[in-house]
Amino acid sequence: MQGNEQAAERPEKQAHETRKHLIRAALLVGWGLVLAVQISATMSDPTVSNLIVSAAFCLLFLIVNINLFVIGWLGSRSWRRVSSKLHGAAYLSEFHNLPNRNYVLAELRREMPRARTHNAPFVLIQLSLENIDGVRERRGDDFADRSVNGLVDVLKRLTRSSDFLAHLGGARFCVMLVECTLEQSYIYLKRVPGTISVSDGRQMLDVAVTARVHQYDLESLYATDVLRDLEETKPLRRREQPRMDALAA
Secondary structure: OHHHHHHHHHHHHHHHHHHHHHHHHHHHHHHHHHHHHHHHHHHHOOOHHHHHHHHHHHHHHHHHHHHHHHHHHHHHHHHHHHHHHHHHHHHEOOOOOOEOHHHHHHHHHHHHHHHHHHOOOOEEEEEEEOOHHHHHHHHOHHHHHHHHHHHHHHHHHHOOOOOEEEEEEOOEEEEEEOOOOOOOHHHHHHHOOOEEEEEOOOOEEEEEEEEEEEEOOOOOOOHHHHHHHHHHOOOOOOOOOOOHHHHHO
């Protein structure tokens, strides 16, 4: 759907750019005609006044075009800077500057066609802290935040550079394991601790980690469907190896 929208917008953008180039060309031709007439008049009657007028026209021509060029360059530069900020805000979470849900969807849209073409499935894993709202109520925001940070630190150490870790919101994170099957994903899951140990200032307390696993079936066409399937998948039991029947439940 997004691809269709982009394809529809492309001809409109091209037509807009064409109109801009035509207007610029028309202005240059108009200025050229005025200068040609003035220079021709000056050459036929090279008086001081005609020379001054011709020099003024040439100077004005240079000033106007340099001004337009500078304004266009600064505007383009400013737009690129703003666009970069907006792009970053759209694809980065405020939490640890991790990729966010939008990034996951964009990555899925890139990865799904490749997986279908090469028959190379990938696996999505959602890892979250169990009942984080209850933990926050009982232990406070500082304890809950340190628990989430502890989970992020663990996942950053475990996730390969060829895969990626993203923040889905709250205490929920997603790991994409590319060119990976459901059974192979257990190698990664075995390294993820079942709990995150956090100090409350007096003792170490364990916050349980919940895992959901979904292998792309090479059939779904929409990234939102794949991510929804992951989020609706039944959580794995502690140290339970991922199985196709467990995911279908």
